[in-house]
Amino acid sequence: MENMEKNLLETIADIRGFMPGSAFNLRKNGEGVERHSTEHVKISAKTDKPGIDIRIDANTVGESIHIPVILTESGIKDVVYNDFYIGENCDVEIIAGCGIHNDGCDTSQHDGIHTFHIGKNAKIVYSEKHVGEGNGSGERILNPTTVIHMEEGSYAKMDMSQIKGVDSTMRKTEANLGPKAKLVINEKLMTHGKQKAYSDVTVNLNGEDSVVQIVSRSVGKDTSVQVFHPIAVGNNKSRAHIQCDSIIMDEAKISSIPEIAANHVDAQIVHEAAIGKINNDQLIKLQTFGLSDEEAEKVIVEGFLK
Amino acid sequence: MENMEKNLLETIADIRGFMPGSAFNLRKNGEGVERHSTEHVKISAKTDKPGIDIRIDANTVGESIHIPVILTESGIKDVVYNDFYIGENCDVEIIAGCGIHNDGCDTSQHDGIHTFHIGKNAKIVYSEKHVGEGNGSGERILNPTTVIHMEEGSYAKMDMSQIKGVDSTMRKTEANLGPKAKLVINEKLMTHGKQKAYSDVTVNLNGEDSVVQIVSRSVGKDTSVQVFHPIAVGNNKSRAHIQCDSIIMDEAKISSIPEIAANHVDAQIVHEAAIGKINNDQLIKLQTFGLSDEEAEKVIVEGFLK
Numbered sequence: 001m002e003n004m005e006k007n008l009l010e011t012i013a014d015i016r017g018f019m020p021g022s023a024f025n026l027r028k029n030g031e032g033v034e035r036h037s038t039e040h041v042k043i044s045a046k047t048d049k050p051g052i053d054i055r056i057d058a059n060t061v062g063e064s065i066h067i068p069v070i071l072t073e074s075g076i077k078d079v080v081y082n083d084f085y086i087g088e089n090c091d092v093e094i095i096a097g098c099g100i101h102n103d104g105c106d107t108s109q110h111d112g113i114h115t116f117h118i119g120k121n122a123k124i125v126y127s128e129k130h131v132g133e134g135n136g137s138g139e140r141i142l143n144p145t146t147v148i149h150m151e152e153g154s155y156a157k158m159d160m161s162q163i164k165g166v167d168s169t170m171r172k173t174e175a176n177l178g179p180k181a182k183l184v185i186n187e188k189l190m191t192h193g194k195q196k197a198y199s200d201v202t203v204n205l206n207g208e209d210s211v212v213q214i215v216s217r218s219v220g221k222d223t224s225v226q227v228f229h230p231i232a233v234g235n236n237k238s239r240a241h242i243q244c245d246s247i248i249m250d251e252a253k254i255s256s257i258p259e260i261a262a263n264h265v266d267a268q269i270v271h272e273a274a275i276g277k278i279n280n281d282q283l284i285k286l287q288t289f290g291l292s293d294e295e296a297e298k299v300i301v302e303g304f305l306k
Numbered sequence: 307m308e309n310m311e312k313n314l315l316e317t318i319a320d321i322r323g324f325m326p327g328s329a330f331n332l333r334k335n336g337e338g339v340e341r342h343s344t345e346h347v348k349i350s351a352k353t354d355k356p357g358i359d360i361r362i363d364a365n366t367v368g369e370s371i372h373i374p375v376i377l378t379e380s381g382i383k384d385v386v387y388n389d390f391y392i393g394e395n396c397d398v399e400i401i402a403g404c405g406i407h408n409d410g411c412d413t414s415q416h417d418g419i420h421t422f423h424i425g426k427n428a429k430i431v432y433s434e435k436h437v438g439e440g441n442g443s444g445e446r447i448l449n450p451t452t453v454i455h456m457e458e459g460s461y462a463k464m465d466m467s468q469i470k471g472v473d474s475t476m477r478k479t480e481a482n483l484g485p486k487a488k489l490v491i492n493e494k495l496m497t498h499g500k501q502k503a504y505s506d507v508t509v510n511l512n513g514e515d516s517v518v519q520i521v522s523r524s525v526g527k528d529t530s531v532q533v534f535h536p537i538a539v540g541n542n543k544s545r546a547h548i549q550c551d552s553i554i555m556d557e558a559k560i561s562s563i564p565e566i567a568a569n570h571v572d573a574q575i576v577h578e579a580a581i582g583k584i585n586n587d588q589l590i591k592l593q594t595f596g597l598s599d600e601e602a603e604k605v606i607v608e609g610f611l612k
Contacts, residue, residue, distance in 0.1 A: 234581075246568075248568045248571050248573070249571060250571060251571070252571070253567070253568065253569050254567070254568050255565065255566065255567040255568075256565070256566050256567075256577070257563065257564070257565040257566075258563070258564060258577070258579070259561065259562070259563040260561065260562050260563075260579055260581055261559070261560070261561040261562075262552070262554050262559065262560050262561075262581040262582075263559045265554050265555060265556060265557070265558070265583050266583060267554070267581065267582075268581070268582040268583070269579075269580070269581045269582070270578075270579070270580045270581075270582075271562070271564070271577070271578070271579040271580070272576075272577065272578050272579075273564070273566055273575075273576070273577040273578075274574075274575070274576045274577070275540075275566055275568040275573065275574070275575045275576075276568075276573075276574040276575070276576075277571050277572060277574070
């Protein structure tokens with residue numbers, strides 16, 4: 001593996017290659033190039049369309065599954081379907097992520113459609129980092145779709161971030177929660193240049209005592225455009241808390257269109273959103289420590305997205 | 307005037323008839339039935355369509371203008387255009403409101419389209435109460451449209467409430483704020499039975515240092531449906547605060563879809579929304595004072611919408 005590829009893997013998945021003993025699937029330029037299963041985590045290629053099935057046995061605890069995707073050739077359009085079947089009582093970590101290194105003039109695009117079937121009382125922590133890099137004029141496009149079905153008493157924490165360098169993204173997330181299911185979504189997004197980012201999140205609280213918490217933080221720089229559209233629908237006794245905070249800089253435009261719907265008398269739904277520029281007092285304080293305008297902004301933005 | 311009509315007037319406009327010395331226009335069952343101007347407030351019938359022009363001289367201070375509408379016959383569909391021209395430096399109060407008393411089996415409907423032109427540094431307090439009553443099976447429908455143009459330094463406080471008995475309402479409000487203009491909207495809405503209420507509010511913060519504050523409070527009972535869609539668009543250095551709180555009861559359904567858009571780096575926009583049922587501790591406290599379930603709920607709902 002080239003050094004550039006190892007660096008990309010490190011950025012998106014905190015690894016520099018396959019980790020012995022753990023389940024792993026690396027997809028590169030539209031093809032599976034390395035795959036390892038373990039006793040309780042079986043990864044197999046789909047036969048009807050591009051992508052993999054990840055089947056995790058019931059009661060599997062403590063395993064980490066890495067399924068990174070990298071695109072290093074210019075002009076590739078990759079569509080992949082990954083289905084996760086997580087057995088009852090599991091407690092596992094899944095690390096996805098996609099890095100595009102585009103040095104060419106053609107568009108490189110990855111559309112990952114992830115579907116999670118989370119069994120009764122299972123617990124997952126999922127992280128997904130998206131990044132674009134390279135010196136080519138070709139666009140870097142990432143359109144992730146995430147569908148989450150949660151059975152009774154299951155728990156999912158989804159950390160989804162787009163770090164930088166992604167020219168256009170259309171993020172779609174849909175979750176259906178059973179009784180006592182709890183979903184936590186942390187979304188982090190930074191756009192710069194002429195980038196565009198759209199994020200639609202729909203959470204259906206179908207089961208009694210289901211809970212969702214969505215925290216979305218974003219920074220829009222230069223002339224970039226961001227549109228957030230989170231929807232929480234309380235169809236049963238349930239709780240939802242959505243919080244969207246955005247820092248607007250330069251000539252950026254940011255919209256937030258949350259939708260909360262209570263279809264049940266015991267649905268309790270709260271939403272908060274704020275868009276504003278960097279706090280001036282914070283800037284001045286950092287500047288008195290000797291930081292330049294740019295350095296101070298960098299510290300604040302990184303702290304905000306941490 | 308019949309007693310029923312006087313009672314309706316009192317409910318919607320806190321008066322029981324014409325108040326001598328003040329500007330007044332009463333519209334009843336689709337026709338203007340009484341009209342009075344004052345030296346500085348001229349009310350005249352439109353010649354091209356139903357409705358009135360209300361012209362208030364610059365520097366007019368302390369006047370109250372009452373323009374109530376009542377529908378007491380079943381089966382009337384009334385559309386009316388009222389245009390307000392408020393001169394510079396005015397400080398006036400405008401009391402609108404519409405009451406429908408429908409004892410028949412046909413639909414009674416009033417669509418009031420109000421357009422405000424608020425001059426430089428002028429200040430208005432506007433209140434509009436909507437109510438439906440009567441024992442007929444005919445529907446009571448109220449579709450108010452309010453358009454507000456605010457010049458530099460102007461101030462408007464709009465108290466808009468729908469008390470009860472309105473079967474269907476489609477409320478549209480649009481405001482365009484000039485430099486240093488400040489708009490405060492207080493919306494209160496109660497629905498019961500099979501009622502439906504939709505409220506769209508769009509505020510364009512076009513001028514530098516313009517400010518809007520929207521507070522919407524609603525209670526949905528029985529099988530009623532409410533949908534709120536407030537939009538604040540910051541096109542300049544500006545501030546917006548939107549707050550929507552709803553109490554859901556019985557089999558009601560309530561949706562809140564606020565939209566905040568920052569198109570300028572110095573636009574500061576905050577939104578908060580919450581939907582939930584009546585606080586149980588409050589209910590229990592009132593019940594220990596000897597109130598029945600129903601009485602306790604009534605006290606809480608009235609306090610919330612006060």
